[in-house]
Amino acid sequence: MTTSKQQLHVNKGFGDVTALEGSGWNILNEEVGLPVAVLDEASLQSNAQWMQSFSEQAGVKLAPHGKTTMSPELFKQQLSQGCWGISLATIPQVVSAYKQGVKRFILANQLIGKFHCQQLVEILQDPDVEFYCFVESVANVVFLGEFFQQQKATLNVLIEIGVPGGRCGWRNIDNIEPLVDAISAQPALQLSGVSFYEGVIHGEDAQAKIVHFIERIKQLFNQLQQQGRFNGENVIITGAGSAWYDVVANALTQEQSLNFTAIIRPGCYLIHDTGIYQDAQQTIMQRSQLACDIGGDLISSLYVWAYVYATPEPGLVIVGLGKRDAAFDAGLPTPTLYYRPGNDKPQQVPNSWESVKIMDQHLMLKVDESADLQPGDMMCFSTSHPCLTFDKWRFIGISNDQHVITKQVATYF
Missing domain, CATH: 3.20.20.10 (Alanine racemase)
Incomplete structure (x- = not known):
C-alpha cells in the first residue's frame, strides 16, 4: 500500500486533512495517529459558560490566563462569551494572541x-x-x-x-x-x-x-x-x-x-483536569455558595488517546504515551477508557488500574493480572495540570461524543 504525500505530517496526532474537513477523524476507527490529544467540545462549552456566569454573578470581570492553552482559537471562544480580555505571561505570548485578533x-x-x-x-x-x-x-x-x-x-x-x-x-x-x-x-x-x-x-x-x-x-x-x-x-x-x-x-x-x-x-x-485543579474546584464548591448556585460544575475536557504497546508480564501494560505527550509534574495520567478496534464501544477502566511510571515515550500501567489487553488496543487518559500537556502539542483536536475529531486548534508555546 502506498501513502499519498498529503497524508504525511510532521506533527503528531494527525489524520488525513481532507477527511478532517469532511467527516472528521474517528479515533476509534484509527483515522488519526496515536497518541493524540483531544478536547471534548461539550465540556469546553460548558466550562466557558460556567466561569462566565460565575464572574458576572460575582460582580467581577474575567481575563483568563491564556498561558494555559496558548491557543488563539480558544481565546476567541472565551472572548465571544463575554471575557473582558486575556491575561498572558510573556511578550511572545502577547504577540501570538495579538496576531490572532486579541x-x-x-x-x-x-x-x-x-x-x-x-x-x-x-x-x-x-x-x-x-x-x-x-x-x-x-x-x-x-x-x-x-x-x-x-x-x-x-x-x-x-x-x-x-x-x-x-x-x-x-x-x-x-x-x-x-x-x-x-x-x-x-x-x-x-x-x-x-x-x-x-x-x-x-x-x-x-x-x-x-x-x-x-x-x-x-x-x-x-x-x-x-x-x-x-x-x-x-x-x-x-x-x-x-x-x-x-x-x-x-x-x-x-x-x-x-x-x-x-x-x-x-x-x-476552560480545560480543567482530574488532578490538582479538580481538587481545587471541589474545595471551591464546598466553601462558595455562589459557585454552587451557578448550577453544574467544571468538567475535565482534555484527554490523550494512545495505543497499548506491550503486555510483557502479568499485571503490567506498556502504553505508547510518555513525557513528550502528557503532563507528569502533578500526577501521572489517569486511565479512563480502553477499546479494542472493531468492538462496539470503549469500556470504563477499572479503578484498580493505575499509572505507576512514565518515561519519554512509554507509560507503565499496573492492571489486574486478568486484564484483557493486547498490543494495538487503545486507551484514553485524563491528566493533571493541563498547561503542561498543552505545551507538548502543536495541534489539539476537538472531539464530539462519538470520539470523532471535527476540527483542531493550534497552540503557540
Whole structure:
C-alpha cells in the first residue's frame, strides 16, 4: 500500500486533512495517529459558560490566563462569551494572541528587555489595543519610563504587590511611596491600578491570609486613589488564579465605596483536569455558595488517546504515551477508557488500574493480572495540570461524543 504525500505530517496526532474537513477523524476507527490529544467540545462549552456566569454573578470581570492553552482559537471562544480580555505571561505570548485578533491584554508579569518593549511598541500603535503590565521595582519603572518616552508611547502599569517568600511583587506595602513616586516621575507611564497573585500563599490558614492580604491591597488602593495617583478612568485591581478565584472575587467586591474594575485571572477552568485543579474546584464548591448556585460544575475536557504497546508480564501494560505527550509534574495520567478496534464501544477502566511510571515515550500501567489487553488496543487518559500537556502539542483536536475529531486548534508555546 502506498501513502499519498498529503497524508504525511510532521506533527503528531494527525489524520488525513481532507477527511478532517469532511467527516472528521474517528479515533476509534484509527483515522488519526496515536497518541493524540483531544478536547471534548461539550465540556469546553460548558466550562466557558460556567466561569462566565460565575464572574458576572460575582460582580467581577474575567481575563483568563491564556498561558494555559496558548491557543488563539480558544481565546476567541472565551472572548465571544463575554471575557473582558486575556491575561498572558510573556511578550511572545502577547504577540501570538495579538496576531490572532486579541485586543485587550494584561501582562500578568514584569515587562523586561528592550526587544520585548520594541515588540510591544509596535502593538501599541494599534489604537484598538488596551494593554496593562505589572511593575514592582524602581529600576524597572525607570527603564520602562525612559524607553517608552523615547518611543513616544504610553504604557499602562499596575503596581504588583507580593508576599514574603512568594514570586514578584513589591514587598513592603507600608512603604510604597518610592515605587509610586518613580512611576509619577515618568510621563510615559500611566498608573492604572494594583495587581497581585494569591496562589503563593499556603498553609492551613491560607484563606484567612489571602483575605487579609487583599484587604491590605484595597486599603492601599484607597490611599492612592485619594492622593490622585491613578491616571485615567478605568482603574483596575486584578488577582486570582484557578484555586482561589472565589475568595478573591468575594473580597474584591465587599467594599462598594471603592471605584475600580475587579478582574480575576483563572486560567485552567476552560480545560480543567482530574488532578490538582479538580481538587481545587471541589474545595471551591464546598466553601462558595455562589459557585454552587451557578448550577453544574467544571468538567475535565482534555484527554490523550494512545495505543497499548506491550503486555510483557502479568499485571503490567506498556502504553505508547510518555513525557513528550502528557503532563507528569502533578500526577501521572489517569486511565479512563480502553477499546479494542472493531468492538462496539470503549469500556470504563477499572479503578484498580493505575499509572505507576512514565518515561519519554512509554507509560507503565499496573492492571489486574486478568486484564484483557493486547498490543494495538487503545486507551484514553485524563491528566493533571493541563498547561503542561498543552505545551507538548502543536495541534489539539476537538472531539464530539462519538470520539470523532471535527476540527483542531493550534497552540503557540
